[in-house]
Amino acid sequence: MITRSDVLSSRENNLNSRDGCLKIGGNYNQNKNSVVMGYLFLLIIFSAHYAYNGKWGMQILFWLTAGGLGVWWLIDIFRMSSIIKKYNDKQLANAIISVKAYSH
Template sequence: MSVALLTEYVSPQVLNEVSKLDKEKQEKLINLFLSQKKNKGLAIGLSVVGLHYAYLQKWGLFVLYGITGGGFLIWWLIDLFRVSGLTVQENDQIVYRLMSVV
């Protein structure tokens, strides 16, 4: 498998780190990542109803978001634009966790 499969899910810095691994480790990492990755489209869809923090497993923010009604809808509006970047950040963290295992 090619590192190019990761381009739509992770940041360029992470792609650079993965490309430094040998081919066998890259293949293992990519297979594991593809089974655990977070989908931007799903995260954006869930953000409309305020469930994106739960999907991204940020439980403290999820509870706070719910209690404040999406930050009195101001936080909700801002997150509609931020959720794609939040998803990339979560995917970056997934790759780094997997790199320590592989």
């Protein structure tokens, strides 16, 4: 997992241009998910919170088991922020990789 310090060191070492720094923020801000939207998908919009995070296999399994007969759904209420954080960390890593490729 890429941390904030990795981002800062990459920025100092590999990204001397202002365009590269702006590209990290642009890619990440466009692709990150919101915890509020995650809860909306879980509670209101057909429990489609896994689909919102791009995990269609988990989403179909969730629907087929009716949210683990409600148990899985209840657990996900408490896990939502970590589910979104994990997705956003992956998006940040992808943004850094694309900027590194762009800067070389």
